[in-house]
Amino acid sequence: MSRLGHDEASAELEAVALDSAAPDVRDAVRAHASACPECGPELAAMEETVATLGHLVEISRLNRGRSAGIRSRLVMRARAERETRSAPGIGRPDLTRGVASLTGLGHKATPSAQRAVTGEVKRFTPAHTADAVAAQTNVPSKALNWYAIAATVALIATAVQLVRVSADKREVAGWLAATDTLAPVADSLEATLRRKEAIVAAISGPDVVVLPLTNRTAQRPLGRVMWNRSSNDWVMLTYGLRQPGEGMMYQVWLVTDNTHIPAGSFRPDTNGNAVMHVKHDLQRAVLRAITVTEEPERGVTSPTGPVVAGGAA
Amino acid sequence: MIPPDRDLSYSEARSNADDVELLRRIGDADEAALGALYDQWSHALYSLVLNLVRDPDEAEDIVEETFWQAWRHAGSYEPSRGAVSTWLLTIGRRNALDRLRARKRHRDHPRSRGTTFVDTPSAANAHDTDLAERYERVRSSLRGLPAEQRDLLEMGYFDGIGQAEIAEVTGLPMETVRTRVRLAMQKLREPLSTQRP
Numbered sequence: 001m002s003r004l005g006h007d008e009a010s011a012e013l014e015a016v017a018l019d020s021a022a023p024d025v026r027d028a029v030r031a032h033a034s035a036c037p038e039c040g041p042e043l044a045a046m047e048e049t050v051a052t053l054g055h056l057v058e059i060s061r062l063n064r065g066r067s068a069g070i071r072s073r074l075v076m077r078a079r080a081e082r083e084t085r086s087a088p089g090i091g092r093p094d095l096t097r098g099v100a101s102l103t104g105l106g107h108k109a110t111p112s113a114q115r116a117v118t119g120e121v122k123r124f125t126p127a128h129t130a131d132a133v134a135a136q137t138n139v140p141s142k143a144l145n146w147y148a149i150a151a152t153v154a155l156i157a158t159a160v161q162l163v164r165v166s167a168d169k170r171e172v173a174g175w176l177a178a179t180d181t182l183a184p185v186a187d188s189l190e191a192t193l194r195r196k197e198a199i200v201a202a203i204s205g206p207d208v209v210v211l212p213l214t215n216r217t218a219q220r221p222l223g224r225v226m227w228n229r230s231s232n233d234w235v236m237l238t239y240g241l242r243q244p245g246e247g248m249m250y251q252v253w254l255v256t257d258n259t260h261i262p263a264g265s266f267r268p269d270t271n272g273n274a275v276m277h278v279k280h281d282l283q284r285a286v287l288r289a290i291t292v293t294e295e296p297e298r299g300v301t302s303p304t305g306p307v308v309a310g311g312a313a
Numbered sequence: 314m315i316p317p318d319r320d321l322s323y324s325e326a327r328s329n330a331d332d333v334e335l336l337r338r339i340g341d342a343d344e345a346a347l348g349a350l351y352d353q354w355s356h357a358l359y360s361l362v363l364n365l366v367r368d369p370d371e372a373e374d375i376v377e378e379t380f381w382q383a384w385r386h387a388g389s390y391e392p393s394r395g396a397v398s399t400w401l402l403t404i405g406r407r408n409a410l411d412r413l414r415a416r417k418r419h420r421d422h423p424r425s426r427g428t429t430f431v432d433t434p435s436a437a438n439a440h441d442t443d444l445a446e447r448y449e450r451v452r453s454s455l456r457g458l459p460a461e462q463r464d465l466l467e468m469g470y471f472d473g474i475g476q477a478e479i480a481e482v483t484g485l486p487m488e489t490v491r492t493r494v495r496l497a498m499q500k501l502r503e504p505l506s507t508q509r510p
C-alpha cells in the first residue's frame with residue numbers, strides 16, 4: 001500500500017492497535033504514525049490499552065506436568081544456545097570424543113603413552129624415560145607374553161563395548177530423527193537442531209546409566225531412560241506405547257525409598273514414540289526405579305493411575 | 314523438572330522491577346532467569362492465548378514459542394511502554410492471532426465466538442499492587458462500555474479480524490464498526506492515561 005494521508009491513517013489506528021489490520025495497511029499506518037505528532041502518541045496509547053486487556057481474561061491453569069516439560073525444554077534450549085554462543089566454533093558435538101570417553105579409548109588428543117598396550121608400541125612411546133625402558137627390558141619374556149595376551153583381551157573387550165555404545169548412539173540418533181515430539185513449534189529449525197544436539201550431548205558423557213523400561217506383558221522393551229549423573233540430564237525414549245485415554249497423558253516418576261518424584265509428562269506420537277529431556281538433581285544412590293503411569297492431563301503430584309512401563313535402577 | 318506447586322493466588326510481593334531485572338539477566342544469557350520468568354507468567358500467558366486459540370495443545374505451543382522469543386529478544390523490551398508481563402502478553406497474543414489466521418486460511422476454522430473479558434477481578438497477575446490497581450480500573454471501564462461497543466471490541470481482540478470483516482459478520486456499516494471500536498478504545502484509555510506503571 002502506498003503512503004497514507006493523515007485522515008486515512010487515523011481511521012485505521014484502532015485496527016493496527018488491535019493487530020487486526022492487513023499487513024500492508026499496518027505498515028503504512030506505522031510509517032505515517034512514526035512521523036505524525038498526532039497519530040504517533042495516539043497509536044502508542046491504543047497499543048498500551050490493548051496490551052493491558054491481556055490481563056483481563058479468564059484464568060486457566062497450565063497442566064503442571066506439561067508446564068514442567070515446557071519449562072525444561074526452554075531452559076535446556078537456552079542453555080544450549082548460550083553454550084553454543086560461547087563456544088569457539090558452532091558445530092555438532094564431537095561424538096568421537098563422547099565414545100572415547102565412554103569406552104576409555106583415547107582419541108586424537110590422547111597422549112600416545114595412554115594408548116600403548118603392547119611392548120611393540122611402547123618402544124615408540126616418547127613418554128617413556130630411559131629408566132622405564134631399562135626396567136622394561138628386564139621383564140622376563142614369558143611374563144611379557146602374558147601381559148601382551150591380557151592387553152589383547154582387554155583391547156577386544158573394549159572394542160566390543162565400543163561397538164555396543166556406537167549402536168546405542170545410532171539408535172538414539174535414529175529416534176531423534178524419527179520423532180517429532182520434541183519440536184512443538186520452534187521459531188527456527190536451528191533451535192530444534194540445537195535442542196536435539198543437547199540431548200545427544202547429554203547422553204554422551206562418561207557417567208551415563210541406562211535404565212530399560214518394560215512391563216509384565218511387553219514382548220520387548222518399551223523404552224529406556226538415560227541418566228547423565230554428572231549433569232543430571234534425563235533423556236527418556238519410548239517406542240510402541242499405546243495412546244493414553246481421552247483426557248489422559250503419561251507421567252514419569254523417579255522412585256526413591258520414600259517418595260515418587262514427578263519428572264514430567266508426555267504424550268507419544270501416533271507410533272507410540274516419544275522423547276523427553278529434562279533436568280533434575282538427584283543423589284546417585286537414592287534412585288530405586290523409574291515408572292511411567294497414565295494420569296489425567298491436569299497432572300498429579302503422586303501416581304494414581306496404572307503403571308504402563310517401569311525399570312529398576 | 315516439576316517445580317514446587319506455586320501459590321496461584323499471587324500473594325507474594327513482587328513488582329515489575331523484579332521482572333525487568335529478570336529480563337536483564339535473560340539478555341545476559343542467564344537461562345535460570347528465563348525459568349524464573351516462566352514460573353511467574355506462564356499461567357497468565359497461557360490463559361490469554363487459550364482464550365484466543367481455544368485449543369490447549371496449541372496454547373501450550375504458543376506459550377513455549379513466546380518465552381523463547383522473550384529469550385531471543387529480551388533487549389527489545391522498552392520499560393517506558395509498559396510492564397514486562399504486558400510485553401509478554403502482547404507477543405503471545407500476536408503469536409496466537411497468527412495461528413488463528415493460519416487456521417482460517419487453511420481450514421476456514423470457525424472463530425472463537427463468545428470469548429469475553431472477565432468482569433470480576435480474578436486476582437491473576439496482580440503481583441504488583443500498582444499494576445493490579447491499574448488493571449482493575451481498566452476492568453471497571455470495560456464494565457461500563459455499552460454492549461454494542463464491547464461486543465465489537467471483543468471480536469477484534471479475540472478473533473483478530475479486521476473492521477471490514479466485523480462489519481461483514483455483524484451486518485453493520487463499516488463506519489459504525491469503526492466508530493464503536495474507537496469509542497470503546499477511548500473509554501478504556503482514560504484510566505491508563507491518569508497513571509503510568
